[in-house]
Amino acid sequence: MKYCFFVNRLVYSVLLLILFSCTNTENNQIDFDETLKITDSLSQFNYEKSINILDSLQSNLKGLTPQQYALILFKKGEIYYVNDLFLEAINTHKKAKDLFINLNDNYNTTRSLITLSAANLRFNNLEKAQEFALEALKNASSLKDKRLLAKANNLLFQLHFTLKDYPKALEYIKKADNIFTNQNDTTSVIAIKSNIAGIYLKQKEYNKALLAYQEALELGKNIKSPQTIVKLLNNIGYTYIETEQYASAAKFLQAAISVNKNISVINGAPYKGLGFTYFLNNDFVTAKAYYKKAIEIFEQNKDTPQQIQILDKLITIAIRTNKPEEALAYQEKRDALQIKQHTKETERLLHFSTVKYKAKEKEAELLFLKQISAKNRLLYGSLVAALLLLLVLLGAYLYITKLKAANKASELEQSLLRMQMNPHFIFNTLAAIQNITLEKDPVKSSNYIAKFAKLIRQNFDYVRKEEISLEREINMISNYIETQQLRFDYAFKYILNVAENCDVKSLKVPPMLLQPFLENAIEYGLKEKKDGGILELNITKENTKLCFVIKDNGVGRSHQSKTKKSKELHATDVFKERLKLRKKGEEKSFKIQDLYSENNEAIGTKIIFKINIV
Structure with a gap:
């Protein structure tokens, strides 16, 4: 009897332990799934908080499985992507993809491949984007997952559209269209038909583009999405502008404005379109009114390219209506925005x-x-x-x-x-x-x-800046010379001599003062020498003046003048104008000396100038 009692108690304890373990595992899975849902809702509004939540989940969840870890990385990659952090998205999704491959999870591997392709496409890395998209297409075909198959085809459409290979792009987007239409995914079908219309516009097949937009518009009425309707109305209006059917264009653009007002949304696109429509009809008063409303909206949205386009039209309107002062004001504003936009493009390139x-x-x-x-x-x-x-x-x-x-x-x-x-x-x-x-x-x-x-x-x-320290100027030109030496495979040497009485940290000079002359010495003097080139900079202090001497042993100015462009603003002219603006008479100290050998052969150039330091 005692033995049976002991056995029964043991079996009961084991069952409780198993039940507790299963319950704990289920709770962990529920917590995991709920946390992922929370990050979904936060991802577009506070991505940093979403990432922190996922990091905390990874650190604190007991018994984290490899599959869960891979899903956390996948979710991070998606959050980075929707917030335009494409490099971070690429790095994170690579890790997730490798984990999914090890787990033989082809479905999530394909999802990671799709985001990797999209991020590389946005990063302008077209070869990688194509590689990942084709791999995703292959996996989706083997899985027979129509939604993933459609997304892969859509990515290949975007790739070929970027490459301006419109026939191939049309082939892929039509495949995606067939798949989504069969699945009754109305939102995706609308987006795809808009893409199809976009290709037809590029090919100047306006009737086909209008037909695709009209099909999308009809579908949009069923999903009750005013934003989608507005976008389609805008696109149809702009297409009618291309076909010079201005009355129809105005009709659809006005409809877009009406829908926006009903949902309290501010959108500059229809106002811009109406401005262009009336501009083409030479109704400059109405065109100007719509353009000013559009540019006000684009200013709020900080959309610089759109502002520049509208300012170009406002300049033209001002000129045609004989308002030169207004045209000049628009031009100044446009030039300032152009400088800002050019800077952004430079940042993107580098x-x-x-x-x-x-x-x-x-x-x-x-x-x-x-x-x-x-x-x-x-x-x-x-x-x-x-x-x-x-x-x-x-x-x-x-x-x-x-x-x-x-x-x-x-x-x-x-x-x-x-x-x-x-x-x-x-x-x-x-x-x-x-x-x-x-x-x-x-x-x-x-x-x-x-x-x-x-x-x-x-x-x-x-x-x-008006002035920087001599130390910063020297650091900048040294950095510049080292970069130039890399370009020309160290074909010339650089010698810098700074007098001991020069306190480089306290002395102030106009910025970028020396680089134009150093560049001239390299480009027009030392560039022609295969080796043995010497570029020398000497800096000394004489009472209240700082003296600069730049010397090279290049081919000289006689040869240099033959290679210069006549219309290009000479560095010397810019230099003198900068010194004149200081109003200290420093430009008078500027001298250029041609250096000759005993045989009267050109052996280089010397530049001398002084600036006041008090």
Whole structure:
């Protein structure tokens, strides 16, 4: 009896332990699934918090399985992607993909491949995007998963659309269309038909494009998505503009505005389209009104390219309606935005750099001066008529003088930046770095990428400053010379001599003062020498002046002048204009000396100038 009792108690204990273990495992799975759902809801609004939640789940969940770990990485990659952090998305999804492959999870492997392709496509890495998309297409076919198959076809459509291979793009998107139509996924079908219409627009087959948009519009009425309806109405309106059916275009664009008003959404696209429609009909008053409404919306959305396009049209309208002052104001605003947009493009091209070129600073300064001038005019408003007239004239004269000086300074800054950052120099340097990379010297390649990125950052950081320390100027030109030596395979030597009485940390100089002359010495003097080139910079201090001597043993100015472009603004002219703006008479100290041998042969060039340091 005692033995049976003991056995029964043992069996009962084991059953309880198993039941507790199963319950705990189920709770863990519930907690895991619920946490993933929470991150889904946060991913587009607070991605950092979503990532932190996933990190905490990974650290704190007891008995985390390899499958769960892989799913956490997958979810992180998706969060990075929807927040435009494409490099992070690529790195994370690579790890997730490898884990899913080890787990023989073909479904989630394919999902990771799809995001990897999409992220590489957004990162403009087209070869990798195609590789991942084709692999995803193969997996989806073997799985017979229509949704994954449609997504893979859609990615291949985007790839070929980017490559402007429109027939191939149309082939892939039609395959995706057939799959989604069979699955009754209305939202996806609408997006695909819009893509099909986009291809027809590129091929200038406007009737087919309109038909595809109309089909999408009919489907959109069934899903009750006003945002989708607005987008389709806009697209149809713009297509009618292409076909010069302006009345129909206006009808659909006005409908888009009405739908937006009903759902309290602000969208600049239909206003821009209506502006263009009336512009083409030479109704400049109506066109201007719509354009101004559109640009107000795009300013709120910080959509610079759209603002530039609209300002181009407003400039044209102002010129055609004989309003030169208004045209000039639009042009100044447009130029400032263009500078800002160009800076963004440069940052995108050199993605390893963190350069932020603040093109709006000068506009803020000019606006401040204008406000001060307006206040001053109000203060003098109570004076007698004669004094008021005199002060208004004087104020206008001073304002115009300041504006001209500011514009001149801005032009010089742009000219200087163009000389420092000409595409020929950038692409040759990148090509040299690429060669080092191909030679499998990653440390050397990394060092030069860092130097080049630092040089780009210095150029954009310093160009807007009036003065920097001599130490920073020397560091920048040394970085520049090292980059040039890389380009020309160290065909010349660089010698820097700084006098002991020069306190490089406290002495101030105008930024980017020396680089144009060093560049001239390299490009037009030392470039022609196969070896033995010497570039020498001497800096000394004489009382209240800082003296610079730049000397090279190149081919000389006689040969140099034959290679220069006649229309290109000479570095010397920009240099002198910068010194003139300082109003210290420093430009008078500038001298260029041609160096000759005893046989009267050109053996280089010497440049001498001085600047005041008090």
